[in-house]
Amino acid sequence: xxxxxxxxxxxxxxxxxxxxxxxxxxxxxxxxxxxxxxxxxxxxxxxxxxxxxxxxxxxxxxxxxxxxxxxxxxxxxxxxxxxxxxxxxxxxxxxxxxxxxxxxxxxxxxxxxxxxxxxxxxxxxxxxxxxxxxxxxxxxxxxxxxxxxxxxxxxxxxxxxxxxxxxxxxxxxxxxxxxxxxxxxxxxxxxxxxxxxxxxxxxxxxxxxxxxxxxxxxxxxxxxxxxxxxxxxxxxxxxxxxxxxxxxxxxxxxxxxxxxxxxxxxxxxxxxxxxxxxxxxxxxxxxxxxxxxxxxxxxxxxxxxxxxxxxxxxxxxxxxxxxxxxxxxxxxxxxxxxxxxxxxxxxxxxxxxxxxxxxxxxxxxxxxxxxxxxxxxxxxxxxxxxxxxxxxxxxxxxxxxxxxxxxxxxxxxxxxxxxxxxxxxxxxxxxxxxxxxxxxxxxxxxxxxxxxxxxxxxxxxxxxxxxxxxxxxxxxxxxxxxxxxxxxx
RNA sequence: GUCUCCAUCGUCUAGCGGUUAGGACACCGGGUUUUCAUCCCGGCAACAGGGGUUCGACUCCCCUUGGAGAUGCCA
Numbered sequence: 001x002x003x004x005x006x007x008x009x010x011x012x013x014x015x016x017x018x019x020x021x022x023x024x025x026x027x028x029x030x031x032x033x034x035x036x037x038x039x040x041x042x043x044x045x046x047x048x049x050x051x052x053x054x055x056x057x058x059x060x061x062x063x064x065x066x067x068x069x070x071x072x073x074x075x076x077x078x079x080x081x082x083x084x085x086x087x088x089x090x091x092x093x094x095x096x097x098x099x100x101x102x103x104x105x106x107x108x109x110x111x112x113x114x115x116x117x118x119x120x121x122x123x124x125x126x127x128x129x130x131x132x133x134x135x136x137x138x139x140x141x142x143x144x145x146x147x148x149x150x151x152x153x154x155x156x157x158x159x160x161x162x163x164x165x166x167x168x169x170x171x172x173x174x175x176x177x178x179x180x181x182x183x184x185x186x187x188x189x190x191x192x193x194x195x196x197x198x199x200x201x202x203x204x205x206x207x208x209x210x211x212x213x214x215x216x217x218x219x220x221x222x223x224x225x226x227x228x229x230x231x232x233x234x235x236x237x238x239x240x241x242x243x244x245x246x247x248x249x250x251x252x253x254x255x256x257x258x259x260x261x262x263x264x265x266x267x268x269x270x271x272x273x274x275x276x277x278x279x280x281x282x283x284x285x286x287x288x289x290x291x292x293x294x295x296x297x298x299x300x301x302x303x304x305x306x307x308x309x310x311x312x313x314x315x316x317x318x319x320x321x322x323x324x325x326x327x328x329x330x331x332x333x334x335x336x337x338x339x340x341x342x343x344x345x346x347x348x349x350x351x352x353x354x355x356x357x358x359x360x361x362x363x364x365x366x367x368x369x370x371x372x373x374x375x376x377x378x379x380x381x382x383x384x385x386x387x388x389x390x391x392x393x394x395x396x397x398x399x400x401x402x403x404x405x406x407x408x409x410x411x412x413x414x415x416x417x418x419x420x421x422x423x424x425x426x427x428x429x430x431x432x433x434x435x436x437x438x439x440x441x442x443x444x445x446x447x448x449x450x451x452x453x454x455x456x457x458x459x460x461x462x463x464x465x466x467x468x469x470x471x472x473x474x475x476x477x478x479x480x481x482x483x484x485x486x487x488x489x
Numbered sequence: 490g491u492c493u494c495c496a497u498c499g500u501c502u503a504g505c506g507g508u509u510a511g512g513a514c515a516c517c518g519g520g521u522u523u524u525c526a527u528c529c530c531g532g533c534a535a536c537a538g539g540g541g542u543u544c545g546a547c548u549c550c551c552c553u554u555g556g557a558g559a560u561g562c563c564a
Contacts, residue, residue, distance in 0.1 A: 008564090009564090010563080010564050012563075012564075042564065044563090044564080045562095045563055045564070047563085048563065048564085106562090110562070113561085113562085117561090120490090122490075122491070122560060123560060123561095124561095145562095147562050149562095165494070165495095168493080168494085170492080170493075171492085173492095174491080174492050174493080174560095175492095176559080176560060176561095177560095179561085179562095180561080180562050182562085183562040184562060185562075187562085189561090189562070189563080189564085190563075190564050191564095194564090209558090210493095210494065210495085210557085210558070211494095211557090211558050211559070211564095212558095212559090212564090213493060213494060213558080213559080214492070214493055214494085214558075214559040214560075215559075215560095235494085237494090237495080238494095238495095238557070238558075240556095240557075242500090244556065244557075245556095245557075246557070246558070272501085275501060275502075275513090276501065276502095277501095278502095279501085279502055279503065280503095281503070281504095282503075282512090283502095283503075283511075283512045283513075284512095284513095285501095285502095285512080285513050285514090302501095302502080303494080303495060303496095304494095304495055304496065304502095305494090305495065305496095305556080305557060305558095306500090306501065306502090307500060307501075308501095309500050309501060309514070309515085311500075311514060311515055312500070312501065312513080312514045312515080313514095314514090314515095315513085315514055315515085316514090318526095318527085322527080355526090356526095356527090357525095357526050357527040357528090358525065358526045358527080359526090360526095368525090368526095419523085422523095433523075434523060434524080436523090437523040437524075438523080438524065440523090441523080441524065447524090447525095448524060448525085449524055449525045449526090450523095450524065450525075451524095451525080451526085452523070452524090452525095453523060453524085454523095
């Protein structure tokens with residue numbers, strides 16, 4: 001039997017890291033076993049349906065490189081892949097269950113159900129389970145519609161072998177009492193739709209969140225009643241928020257789209273996500289997508305819930321950022337620079353290379369290159385290293401100026417020589433090399449923190465750099481004269 | 490309330506009866522360095538508790554505790 005896995009999101013909200021982790025495991029399983037990955041949209045809840053959510057789902061999956069072999073947009077042998085377009089199938093299935101005595105029509109009003117709840121009763125009281133012909137007729141006659149409920153046996157138990165949890169057994173009495181399979185609006189609930197579709201789409205492995213374990217017996221009952229094959233069930237451990245609770249609205253940044261905007265690489269997201277709930281069994285941490293597909297196996301999946309740790313994601317992002325070559329990094333960084341209005345001219349690749357080691361997320365890129373903006377306006381005090389005074393600093397800068405020229409000659413070929421000549425210069429003036437560099441850094445970038453200076457100067461350009469240093473010399477000289485040569489502090 | 494699942498450093502995890510309980514992130518030191526960062530080295534830090542089983546339990550069983558989930562005409 002061929003391996004076929006499906007990811008079946010419902011378009012009712014944005015895709016969060018937990019959902020996408022499931023999708024990732026789906027893809028990894030399919031890829032590692034040479035199977036197919038099916039995307040199916042479960043839009044059977046008309047009230048919560050959100051068209052924007054669908055875009056978010058597609059966008060998030062694509063961004064992460066989790067591409068499907070069959071799905072709503074590309075079709076496939078079992079199209080359509082949108083449940084709202086498959087209603088007849090569920091209705092037919094419901095009819096079969098009805099005629100086979102495995103399900104029954106329920107005429108209870110939502111008011112009655114609400115009352116039941118308020119009175120403290122948990123679950124459905126099976127009020128319509130064994131209606132007389134007469135009661136049934138009056139129910140139909142009332143015209144207020146009906147739902148189809150599964151007739152869950154009252155005795156015995158239902159069990160299955162979960163691929164991750166092992167044997168799961170549940171007493172019939174503990175199974176949700178007669179869940180609704182077909183709603184009064186003619187749409188199926190998950191319990192019917194997913195089972196029918198999984199069978200029809202020949203799904204071999206169902207990977208889904210552990211929250212589904214309690215309702216799996218329902219699914220088995222439906223399957224059995226419909227005489228459908230049973231796929232392997234693998235219930236994945238949940239991915240919880242930092243507080244250890246189920247991911248939800250209160251957890252801030254959990255939407256995949258948000259991570260994307262903040263400049264996390266899809267490679268890093270995938271890498272980190274894969275390691276929450278799965279382990280290769282050895283000490284490896286850094287993986288490319290292909291490496292994951294190669295290493296992935298069901299045995300490595302964990303049972304215990306995990307927390308999506310943002311700190312580790314940062315680390316992964318840095319690692320993957322550093323794996324990008326100049327051109328690739330430049331492309332990733334470009335939109336963020338444009339957004340922030342930082343103009344690097346034709347030096348995008350060089351600029352990217354300059355900040356690679358300093359980036360955690362792409363949104364940080366603009367501030368590392370902010371020296372490209374206006375010429376800094378600095379006071380003599382700001383320009384003067386602690387161990388020097390204005391006069392000495394001016395003198396150093398003046399002497400350093402010509403020595404910097406080779407920096408612009410080409411790539412970084414001359415940097416070592418420039419470095420050596422500047423060290424010599426500092427030495428000659430009985431100054432610290434670090435102080436000289438800091439004075440140059442302040443003059444050229446207006447900041448005590450910058451990427452490596454020579455590269456920074458190259459990206460800034462010869463003209464701007466010379467201008468800024470000249471200006472700094474002027475400022476320092478003026479201050480030195482005013483002070484009559486005294487300390488400029 | 491009832492049912493289900495889960496339980497190793499703060500976090501992600503390795504371990505599948507005999508280990509100084511390993512790695513990674515974070516954190517704290519130190520080193521390299523032109524600032525920042527990277528990088529390198531070192532340190533801190535865990536088997537929830539109690540019973541069994543066994544010559545021997547982190548590993549197997551039970552209970553307790555803790556956490557999570559389910560209990561919808563949501564998925």
